[in-house]
Amino acid sequence: MNGKKQPIYPVEPWSVTETSFDTGCNYRNETAFSLSNGYIGTRGTFEEGYDFPENTGLEGNYINGFYESAEIRYGEWNFGFPERSQSLLNLPNLKTTRIFLGGEAFDMRKGVIRDYRRTLDMRSGILTRSLIWESPGGKRARVETQRFVSLAVKHIMVQRVFVTPLNFDGEVRILSVLDADVENHTRAANPLVDYGPFGRTLVPDEISAENDTLFYAGHTANSGMKTACGCFHKLTGAKIAESYETDGLSCRVEYVFQGAATMEKFIVYASSLDSSEDGLSGFARGVLEKAANDGYDALSEEQKARVRSFWETADVEIDGDDAIQQGLRFNLFHLMQSANRDGNAGMGAKGLSGEGYEGHYFWDTEIYVLPVFTHTFPDITKSLLDYRFNTLDAARLRARELGHGKGALYPWRTINGFECSAYLPLGTAQYHINADIAYAFSQYVKVAGDTDYLKEKAAEVLCETARVWADVGCFSEARGGKYCICSVTGPDEYTALVDNNFYTNLMAYGNLWDAADAVRWLEKNDGDAFRALTEKIELSPDEPKQWEKIASEMYLPFDEKEQVYLQDDGFLLRKPWDDSLIPPEKRRLLYENYHPLFIWRQRMAKQADTVLAMLLHSEYFDRETIERHYDYYGKVTLHHSSLSKCVFGIIASLIGKREEAYRCFNESARMDIDDYHGNFYAGIHTANMAGSWLSVVYGFAGLNTGGGKLKLSPFLPEAWRGYRFRLSFGGRRFEISVKKSGCFVRQLSGEPLDITIYGKIYRLDGEGDFIKCANTE
């Protein structure tokens, strides 16, 4: 924790509440209260649409996968540099709903506010606000708003506004606006980035206001995508007039009421990603009409049911610490919201909660987030893997650009499947993304036991990624004939373009073995699938053998004196780092204050690198080895990345350093809700959010699924009375509950299974069967 930010919400296990309106916290609140369903994302801005100064607020409405691109300007260009950027595009805003009491506009910055509450109810998935506002002219009214992004109908978001006059009888006017004069704020969110889209690049084809409907259809200037969005209003109260207006890039409808008024607003967003371009407007209008016919109550009941079922499956209940409970649920809620479920798009490092990192998908999803879904909602993992499968051809082309005659190289940063990282050392050089994606495919198949998926998609991805590892390196005399991989960047972004990054080499090793195993499994178990794959990718019989040879000879840099694996060949050649030489205000922003070469020459790491590899492949290392590396890299890791602490925390659990594990977990659980990194305004940190779940399940409960077996060795953090969670494994579901008296495992569904607890094998005979172990660790 950097001590920069403090808790601003009361501790409540199931909700997040803002109890007073504070513009100073607005920017981060917009992220905290952002809503999504993995397709639509909308920031937690206010209905009345304040024009907050830049860097204190950002209206944002997004469709996952919908991007705009611009030429990337390079001072000096090289072959293979990505030529065009991709940025999740800020779309027309339909939330704006202005309220007038007589002639006075409702504005929380004026007049007097009483009984203010804005609450994200994580049990219902609905964001509400209620307050009493007294205008400067003395009119008093209760204002209440509700909003949700439907988890049942992916194109739909719904809003409801209630206005109840408290001390006057006059007119209440409600103005609903469609504002298409929107643009991205890339530079403001990341001062290191100097590419567009700059300005407004969504071109309108239609803007209309009629029949209680505001509607927009438009296309991007450069990326060739189309969107259609609109809203329909349903009103309750004594409506006395209505009027429509369209001008330039906006249109609006105003309703005048005599006294109390309620407006329900059904909002649709659709794009050419999931509807034919010609039929897009008709499709969007149809979805909108159906949602309005279904009505607010039906949609909100469905929303509550979806969210309830999410928690029934994925909740982690903690007995003994409500603040941690709140942080953990906040993290899980945002993860649930952010996951795309249609295979057309991935999951941004910041979900759909803001424009940080231009909405790009990184390795965060495959290495941190997918294990959570694989053990809770395996179908979500499958759709996110489908997106990678669906972009395999783009990865094949990229591999050719990088000089690989065969195989596929996945992009470090992307939305449409093509690489768009403009900074080579911390971009394309992070080849480990290939092995990370392969690892996720392989883990899903092993944990879910989904051999159909192996045949249909995973084997192809494993082989294509393995081919790049088989081509990128060589057996080097200088390393005793071992297979070496040079000029890559590992997870640690404070060193770049290194040789033999331990993480990369070990993950490549896993990728190569998994690919060879997949081919052998197909050959043995499904001749048709084997032939289909070998024909499709022209796999020669020698390739799997070659992969095994390379894997067996993979070089992992090791220092005899320290008895540690080195992060890379040059790790010990670098200058020992001295944090005290860096002024405190510059410490967390090294790239903004120091030349990259200065940073890369230091013997330190921004984030977990070698130890992460050991965690992902813990089957190859004994506890003592892992502990030695935890201690060694713990001293040189600065944890400037949000992806770091949780990894160290999980390892601390595994090696019995429970207090350290708990400290790291605390930080991970409340990192975003308390804005420890000071950049929450730009969006959530999905990897760390998942890391907090992993810290409980892999860390405290000691879940290990190596060798296709389910193993647990739980402990109870001192501060807690107990914890409980549910887990999917091999098509079965279990509930695990850990208390001072011991650990209790109940099978919720599926076939019988042997599971190992504290090293001892127990048999569970199917639904309802249970095991109770006294705490024997």
Ligand code: IFM
């Ligand atoms: O993918 C990460 C990377 O490891 C560290 N910088 C931020 C990226 C997005 O979260």
